[in-house]
Amino acid sequence: MSAPTTALPTVVIGAGPAGLAAAAHLTERGLEVLVLEAGPTAADAVREWGHVRLFSTWAELTDPAAEKLLAPTGWVKPDGAACPSGADWAERYLQPLADALGDAVRYGATVTGVARAGRDRIVDADREQQPFAVHFTTADGREQRVLAGTVIDASGTWKSPSPAGADGLPALGERAAADRISYRVPDLKDPAVRARYAGRRTAVIGSGASAFTALAALADLAKADDGSGTHAVWILRRGISGSTFGGGSADQLPARGALGLAAKAAVDDGHADAVTGFRTAAVERDGDGGLVLVGEDDRRLEPVDEVVVLTGLRPDLSFLDEIRLGLDERLQAPTALAPLIDPNQHSCGTVYPHGHRELSHPEPGVYLVGMKSYGRAPTFLAMTGYEQVRSVAAAIAGDTEAADRVELTLPETGVCGGAGLFDTPAAEQGGGCCTPAPALVQIGVGAPAAETQEPSGGCCG
Known part of the structure; x- marks a missing residue:
């Protein structure tokens, strides 16, 4: 049942901004990657809020490794000062990036479980020598499994909105209405x-x-x-x-x-x-x-x-139940990352730079990145995710020096x-x-209206 993990691909869950950037960085380093996307196209979740305009500019919404991958295709980077809508982001950057990755992206693949092959979460014996088994269903309902050396979960949080109830549970009568x-x-x-x-x-x-x-x-x-x-x-x-x-x-x-x-x-x-x-x-x-x-x-x-x-929004952790994750008890973010992004202390612009070390878990070889890594914290920006996956890809490639060289300056909120x-x-x-x-x-005095900007769930953009 065992297979040398170094000979296996990295499986990336989700063909959204962070997942595709991760694939671009891994490809740049000559590593095999397989992206599993539940939707029929890239950036399926982004398209669902395609009518909303982001408050980040194009300059902050494209990843450097992705741009290098796109350059030979004739892709032209949009005006860096403009703020695109979600639909613009998907059509003018994310889908072309997925197309450039070619067969590395598989659509209609809904991940249903991740585990160590032949080892449930209780078993210690030879655990780290076993590859990951990633189970998924295809668009026609077939169940499949692929082995992976490492797993990057970039599936986001869009599919799990928080309820109206102030205690985190649906309010009484919320489902009925x-x-x-x-x-x-x-x-x-x-x-x-x-x-x-x-x-x-x-x-x-x-x-x-x-x-x-x-x-x-x-x-x-x-x-x-x-x-x-x-x-x-x-x-x-x-x-x-x-x-x-x-x-x-x-x-x-x-x-x-x-x-x-x-x-x-x-x-x-x-x-x-x-x-x-x-x-x-x-x-x-x-x-x-x-x-x-x-x-x-x-x-x-x-x-x-x-x-x-x-x-x-909140992360769906159900398909990671057989993986040993180290998550903060409040934010459901990686334990080392949680203090850096705690919304009680930080706005988008005061989050500290972080990379593979803060994103690691007791289960070596698995990473939660992008919005998924922030758990319930709403302070995420796209450029944060791009720096995360650059560091993680370098760590997977064994380039510890580059993986540890995490530098990121985020724009302050003014709050x-x-x-x-x-x-x-x-x-x-x-x-x-x-x-x-x-x-x-009724508060204050009138202020000029502005164009709508932001998808559900915080500062993503």
Whole structure:
């Protein structure tokens, strides 16, 4: 059952930004790689939020090794100063990169399990001498297995959105109201989606960039000819403070700062009300078919027609159950990485450079990279993932010097401290300006609206 692991390929799970970059770096080093992608095309998850514009520029969204691989194909790098949409990113960079990798990318391959061949997670004997067995199903339902010397899980977190319930579990009645609840930023350019929200009262639950995007989009709809009666109710678990809307003009990613200002304008201009200090416990239907959000303190909000839940994403670890992972008990990120990305302490721009050592696990030869490596932390940027996979690929190739040479400068948000204080009472936030008691608030003065920017779940971009 054993096979020399050095003669086996590295299996990369996921043909998204980090997975394809990992494959490019491994290919550049002359190593065999096999990318398993569940979708029918590259960047399947990115395409699902293709209508959203990123707040990172093209210069920050392409990987150097990938660019070298693409150069002989005639690929032309887009304008580095522009911020693409998710669809642009997929069509103009990620799919061409997958095409350049050729047969190394296999589509319609859903990974169902990873283990040491012939060894479950309990067995120690000769464990590290065994290759990895990666099980997957094909698009036509056939079960297959491939052996790998190393495994890079770049499958992301997009498929596992967090629920509305403030305790991390679905709120009571949340599943029963699934027909009226979405966990994605709505694409209001789609006529069917637009009709769902136009003239309706929509609750937006969340405090990150995805919530900003949804609020700005709903505000634009409210100002349009077909948007009469459109209104948003913004549900926050914390109060409104100086950092609620991000760094504004102090943000080193201008589009990210503008996004927060657009959300602020939605409230200032009366297109959205902010409900602060509200932790959702239940979703109930009223007699007229509306949805009533009930808080942990038994407070009940006015009925809404739709609910958009943007409370973050979480990793799917189910198919790694036979692998010995070392994960932080809170973030579900690699143990050594977790303190560096803890959203209670760090924003996107204050995350320290890290590489293969911080991404390693008790099971040698397996790495979680990209959004998957951040677990539940929302502070990920694409350029972070590119540096991760450069280091990991160098480690796999045995180039320890290059693997340890991790250098990365990230753009600051302009927000002091981290973004994870959403459950901390305002009195403990060092001068927060709101109490955590539920309240409808109107804040500040108007600010110019901005183009929507960000996919669900933090700073990815």
